[in-house]
Each structure stands twice: as C-alpha cells, then as structure tokens.
Amino acid sequence: MQKALRETVAYTASPPSAGPAQAAHPPVDAPPKSDGSQAARSVQAAVTHALAALRGNAYGLAVGTLGLFIGIVLWHLATTHSVDFYVNFANVPPPVQVLDALIRHLQDLRFYVHIQVSVQRIATGFLLATLLGVLLGTLMGRSRLGRALFYPYIEVLRPIPAVAWIPLAILMWPTDEASIVYITFLGALFPIVINTMHGVEQAPEVLVRAAKSLGASRMQIFWHVIFPSALPSITTGLAVGMGVSWFSLLAGEIISGQYGIGYFTWNAYSLINYPDIIVGMLVTGALGTISTYLVRLGARPLLKWQRKAR
Amino acid sequence: MTEVVSIASRVSAHETLRGSAGRGHIRIDGVSIVFGSGRAAHQAVTSTTLDIRPGEFVCILGPSGCGKSTLLNSIAGYVRPSTGEISVDGEAVSGPGPDRGMVFQQYSLFPWKTIRENIAFGPKVGGRSATECGSIANTFLEMVGLTKFANAYPAELSGGMQQRVGIARALANYPSVLLMDEPFGALDAQTRLMMQESLLNIWSEFGTTVVFVTHDVDEAIFLADRILIMSASPGSVIADLKVPLARPRSLEVETSEAFMELKRSCHEKIRAESLRAFQQQAQ
Known part of the structure; x- marks a missing residue:
C-alpha cells in the first residue's frame, strides 16, 4: 500500500515548467569566465592558500x-x-650517550655496510612481496575460486609473527641470506595481499559496466578500470607492508650473518653495548619511515586524480 | 544555450557525426525478464514486444521499480531476457557492445582518467590509433563545450558537466543506439533543463536512436518522439504515445496547449495504473 502511494508521488515530483525567461539564463554549469581581474584574484587566492x-x-x-x-x-x-x-x-643509556655512539658509527664505514645490507634485503623481500601480493590479491578479489583457494592460507599464516618463522626458515632455505629475505618478504606480503584484494573487490560495478558498453575486453577492463580503482588501496598495502617488512627484519637478521642493522642491534645486546641497541632501533625506525615515505611518493603520480577530488 | 546550439558550425568532423543515421533499429520481441527462481522469482518485465525505428527518440516513463531500467539494461546487454529476443539492426543482442552507447545516472566516468581520456576510451579500446583517438576526443570535447577542461579530472567538474562528458564518451564510439538511464535524475532542476536542451541539440546532429529512461513526465514529453509508459508488478508497457510537438523544441514548448494535453493524458494513465496497483496490493 505504501509502495503504491510512493509511486504516485514519484510522478508528481517533476519540476514546474519553465517560462521563456528561463531559457535566456546562461547554463548553470558553464565554465567560469576568465578575464584579467579574475585571473589576478585567483592568483591572489592561490598565494593566500x-x-x-x-x-x-x-x-x-x-x-x-x-x-x-x-x-x-x-x-x-x-x-x-x-x-x-x-x-x-x-x-x-641517556640520550647524550646514544647520540655519541651514533656520531661515532656514522664515521665508521662498517655501519654503512650494515645499513646497505639491510636495505638490499628489504628491497628484495619487498619487491617479491609486491609482485606475489598484488597477483594473489587480484586473483582473490576477482575470482571466487581464487579466493576460496588462497584465503585460508592467508588467514592462517597472517597472524604468525616473524620470529616464529626463524627455525623453519633456517630449515627450508638453502642459505641464511635467503631465509632472511624470506622473513622480510612474509612481513610485507600479507598487508599487500589483503589490501589488494579489498581494493580489487571494491571496483565500482557501474564503471565496469561502462567499460563493457564502450567495447573493452576483460583484460582492458582490468587494466583501465579494476587496477586503477584498486590503486589507492594497493598503495596503502604497500606502505603498511614496507613498515612490517622492517619490523620483521630484526627477526630475520637474528638468524645469522655479520651484517645488517638488525644484526647490529642484536649483536649490541649480546655485547652489552646498550647505547648501540638504541642506535640500531632508531636507525631501523628512521629507515622504515623513509622507505614508507618513498613508497607513497612513488605512487603519487598514479594517484594524482584522487588529490584533485578532495 | 548558444554554446550548444551552434555545434553544427563548429564541429569540423560534421559529416562523420551523421555516420550513425539510418542505423539503430531496435526490435524487442516477446521479451520477459525474471530475476531469481522458484518462490523468490520476481517478474521484472512481462512479455514485451516493441519496435523502435532508426533515429527515433523514445522515452520509457514509469515509477521506480517498474522494470524500465531492466528493459534498458536488456537492450544494453547487461541483462539476458528469460524469454524472447532483442535485436539491433537485425543482430541479436548477446552482451554489452560499442554499437549501443550507455549513459548512466551518475558517477560513471573513470575518475583516474582525464576528460579527454574518458572520451577517447571507446575508440582506444576499439583499437584506433592515438592520432584518431585524439581527433575524436577533440571533436566531442567541442561538441559538449568542454574543450577547456580536456585535461581536468572528473572530480573537478560539476554534475552537469560530468554528464555531458558521459554523453560524449558514449557517442565517441559512433553507436547506432544511445541508451540513457535517468541521466539527469541527480542534477538540480536548472541544470537538468539545460541538459535536456543540450541533449536534443546533440541528438539532432547525430540522428542516432535514443532510448531514454525517466520518471519525470515533463522531461519525457519535452525530449521524446514517442513515450512508452510502464507500470509496475508485473513490469509492462501500458501505453505507447506519440508526441506531436514540432522540432526543434525549446523550453517554451512546455507551456503550449499540446504539451499540457499530453501531460494530462500521461498523468491520467499513470494514475489509473497506480490505483489499480494500489487496489491489487490492498487485496
């Protein structure tokens, strides 16, 4: 009964007919006129802003x-x-001691080797995680079979902390280096998979339909619609993944080696060199922040459209 | 709306615009559409047979939920009829395709593509060269008066401008049929009137067949050659009315006697139908 009433209302809700005067008005949504004074005003506004x-x-x-x-x-x-x-x-140790240790290390070439080795491991693990994570996330977001197949793995493996992987990583991988990269890779993988999946799932149906009616093939729809619409979400996944990757680094570098900022931190603890522990922690934090920023910066040109939306 | 009135003189590729004339013959033959199955089955469209001539501007008028969008979506190829067949120019519709351009209610532009890229999308995925895409985009940017906004993103444009881009994008494929699903429903009343005039101008250039879904009686009469009134439960066409207004039409036509007469007749039919549905539901 209510439905019928509503339907009747829908018909009467049309706008009143317009008189001749109406037609003389300029279009409401016409592009703004740009004369000199307006340009000057807009420059002024930009400066103020x-x-x-x-x-x-x-x-x-x-x-x-x-x-x-x-x-x-x-x-x-x-x-x-x-x-x-x-x-x-x-x-x-008090901050002055830590600062002192930091300055000392910054003058030592070996410290940079630690940093370089860690950055390399992170870069490798992160790159692999990005490739596999985006692929898996896309499969899980687009195909019901893909989701049914991989989701249980992701959900079960995701809560396992990096440290818990150490024994198995040592047993599984041929070299210590591979084990460490594996652990940083795992850290980055899950946030990337989950965020990619959600991003891909949320591609607006109307855009997919629009692309279809414009003649796009399945692959074209993926590249022009699904992927770009998932990009903001994928970027978040990459940024979070980069953070978690650094987070897992120390666990990985406990395994072995002679180098890496995680190894440096853990070694300082073994040697009861307390200021160095904090130096290692702070450097890890700083590198994590910088690399996360770089990920966001790298994605920025692709997300230009989003900033314009406000 | 001088900006759009003079398109003919401004669009350089004028001849090519007429490329779609003579095509766009839509036949809807005994089509019914059922969603779901068993007890949950819902008959959205009941055996409908229609013949839409090439170049005709048809409005499907009806309340929300009457199946008018479903019927449109079946012409577009998004929805498969449960029985019957739809064909365009003798070719059976089996899915969405570039011969049938679609304009949606709103938010259907690709937000990550500039206005130019949005318009050039159809030609691009259709395999045309970058130069061709560029010149097509220019033609249509000019047609909808948005050349200045070529490199802007959709979010920077007003709702009315976005819908003009939506129309340009659909037409850039030179479709034989333009399908429009309440395209001006989300615009304010002022902008909507401007868009209606603008659409008629574009259509007169193109001569393409238009199927336009709306629940606004004034809009339907102002735009259409022919109005199909649909009723809900079960969705079917209850009236097929000719619109005897001369073209080109301007907004003054809405105060004319013929317009009023047709409006009265539409409302009468709709009212009778609503009452019938009302009584049916009360039982």
Missing part, C-alpha cells in the same frame, strides 16, 4: 619538534636520575 598551508605546516613542525624535545628531556631526566618506578631506567 599557499601561505596558510605553510603556516599550518610550520605550526605542525613546531609542535612536533617541541614534542620530540620534551620526550628527549624526559628520557634524559629518567636515565640520569635512574628512575625505577616499575619501569627501570637504571640500565637505559
């Missing part, structure tokens, strides 16, 4: 720096006063 953004950034930067500074001061006070209130700071 840029200044505001800069001020916003400067404000954020100031607060961030201040926050870090307060943290370092607290760290300093806690260690110099050997605070032991549930958390024990007696054996934690």
Whole structure:
C-alpha cells in the first residue's frame, strides 16, 4: 500500500515548467569566465592558500619538534636520575650517550655496510612481496575460486609473527641470506595481499559496466578500470607492508650473518653495548619511515586524480 | 544555450557525426525478464514486444521499480531476457557492445582518467590509433563545450558537466543506439533543463536512436518522439504515445496547449495504473 502511494508521488515530483525567461539564463554549469581581474584574484587566492598551508605546516613542525624535545628531556631526566618506578631506567643509556655512539658509527664505514645490507634485503623481500601480493590479491578479489583457494592460507599464516618463522626458515632455505629475505618478504606480503584484494573487490560495478558498453575486453577492463580503482588501496598495502617488512627484519637478521642493522642491534645486546641497541632501533625506525615515505611518493603520480577530488 | 546550439558550425568532423543515421533499429520481441527462481522469482518485465525505428527518440516513463531500467539494461546487454529476443539492426543482442552507447545516472566516468581520456576510451579500446583517438576526443570535447577542461579530472567538474562528458564518451564510439538511464535524475532542476536542451541539440546532429529512461513526465514529453509508459508488478508497457510537438523544441514548448494535453493524458494513465496497483496490493 505504501509502495503504491510512493509511486504516485514519484510522478508528481517533476519540476514546474519553465517560462521563456528561463531559457535566456546562461547554463548553470558553464565554465567560469576568465578575464584579467579574475585571473589576478585567483592568483591572489592561490598565494593566500599557499601561505596558510605553510603556516599550518610550520605550526605542525613546531609542535612536533617541541614534542620530540620534551620526550628527549624526559628520557634524559629518567636515565640520569635512574628512575625505577616499575619501569627501570637504571640500565637505559641517556640520550647524550646514544647520540655519541651514533656520531661515532656514522664515521665508521662498517655501519654503512650494515645499513646497505639491510636495505638490499628489504628491497628484495619487498619487491617479491609486491609482485606475489598484488597477483594473489587480484586473483582473490576477482575470482571466487581464487579466493576460496588462497584465503585460508592467508588467514592462517597472517597472524604468525616473524620470529616464529626463524627455525623453519633456517630449515627450508638453502642459505641464511635467503631465509632472511624470506622473513622480510612474509612481513610485507600479507598487508599487500589483503589490501589488494579489498581494493580489487571494491571496483565500482557501474564503471565496469561502462567499460563493457564502450567495447573493452576483460583484460582492458582490468587494466583501465579494476587496477586503477584498486590503486589507492594497493598503495596503502604497500606502505603498511614496507613498515612490517622492517619490523620483521630484526627477526630475520637474528638468524645469522655479520651484517645488517638488525644484526647490529642484536649483536649490541649480546655485547652489552646498550647505547648501540638504541642506535640500531632508531636507525631501523628512521629507515622504515623513509622507505614508507618513498613508497607513497612513488605512487603519487598514479594517484594524482584522487588529490584533485578532495 | 548558444554554446550548444551552434555545434553544427563548429564541429569540423560534421559529416562523420551523421555516420550513425539510418542505423539503430531496435526490435524487442516477446521479451520477459525474471530475476531469481522458484518462490523468490520476481517478474521484472512481462512479455514485451516493441519496435523502435532508426533515429527515433523514445522515452520509457514509469515509477521506480517498474522494470524500465531492466528493459534498458536488456537492450544494453547487461541483462539476458528469460524469454524472447532483442535485436539491433537485425543482430541479436548477446552482451554489452560499442554499437549501443550507455549513459548512466551518475558517477560513471573513470575518475583516474582525464576528460579527454574518458572520451577517447571507446575508440582506444576499439583499437584506433592515438592520432584518431585524439581527433575524436577533440571533436566531442567541442561538441559538449568542454574543450577547456580536456585535461581536468572528473572530480573537478560539476554534475552537469560530468554528464555531458558521459554523453560524449558514449557517442565517441559512433553507436547506432544511445541508451540513457535517468541521466539527469541527480542534477538540480536548472541544470537538468539545460541538459535536456543540450541533449536534443546533440541528438539532432547525430540522428542516432535514443532510448531514454525517466520518471519525470515533463522531461519525457519535452525530449521524446514517442513515450512508452510502464507500470509496475508485473513490469509492462501500458501505453505507447506519440508526441506531436514540432522540432526543434525549446523550453517554451512546455507551456503550449499540446504539451499540457499530453501531460494530462500521461498523468491520467499513470494514475489509473497506480490505483489499480494500489487496489491489487490492498487485496
């Protein structure tokens, strides 16, 4: 009964007929006229906008720096006063010692070898994870069979921490190097698979239909519609995956070797060299942040359309 | 709307625009469409037979849920009829294809492609060269008056502009049939009127067959040569009306006696049908 009423309403909801005056109006959605004064005004607006953004950034930067500074001061006070209130700071080196160790290492070529080796491992593991992750994620997002086949593996393997893989990784792979790369690879793989799958699944049906009616083949639909629409989600997966990859690195580098920033950190612990532990941690954190930023930066040209949407 | 009125003089590839004239003969032969099966089965369209002439502008008018979009989707090839057959120019429809351009209600442009790339998409996937795609894109950008926005992304355009791109994109394949599913339904009343005039101008250039779905009586009368009124449960065409208004039409026509007469007649038919459905449901 309600349905019938609603249908009647739908018919009467048409706009009132327009008089001759209406036709004389310019189109509502016509492109804006650009004369000189308007251009000058838009430049002015852009400058104002840029200044505001800069001020916003400067404000954020100031607060961030201040926050870090307060943290370092607290760290300093806690260690110099050997605070032991549930958390024990007696054996934690103060920031000055850490800075000292960092400066010393930055002058030592071996430290750069540690970094270089780790970066190489991450790059290899991450690249493999990207290739396999995007492929698997796409299969799982597009095909019901693919999903049924791979999803159980992903769900069961995903919660296993990197450290838990150490024994098996050593047993499975021919070299220590391969085991370490495998562990960083696993870290990156799952976020990439999951995000790719969700991105691919969420490709709007209307766009797929539009592409079909324009004559696109299945492959063309994939490249022109499904993949680009999944790209924001894939990028998030890559950025998260890069973080997790660094996160797993230390577990991998415990396995062995003589090099790598994770090995450096773990070795410092064995040698009871406390400032170096923190140096290793901070360098891992910094490299993780930089590489995640690089991933986002790399994807930026492909996501230009998204920023314009606001 | 001077901008669109003068397309004929501005579009350089004018002759090619007429390429679709004479084609676009749609035959719908005993088509019924059932969704689901068993007890959950829902008859969306009941045995419908229609013949749409080449170059004809047909509006399918009906309330939401009456199956008008389903009928359109079956011409587009998205929905397969349960019985009967649909053919365009003698060729049976078996799936979506570039001979039948589709314009959707909204948000159907590829957001990651510029306006130019959106328009050139059909020719591009159809295997045309980059130069050809470029010149086709230019022709249609000019036709819808959006040359300045060629390199913008859809999100930077207003709703009305986006729909103009949608129409240009569908026409860039030179389809014999243009299928439009409530394309102006999401626009504000002002923009919608402009778009209607603009569409008629484009259509007069192209001479392509148009099947246009709407629930707006004024829109249907203003645009169409012929109006098919559909009713819900089960979805079927209950009236097939000629629109006796001369072309070219401008918005003043909406106050004319003939327009009012037809509008009254449409409303009467729809009202009778609504009452019938109402009584049926009350039983």
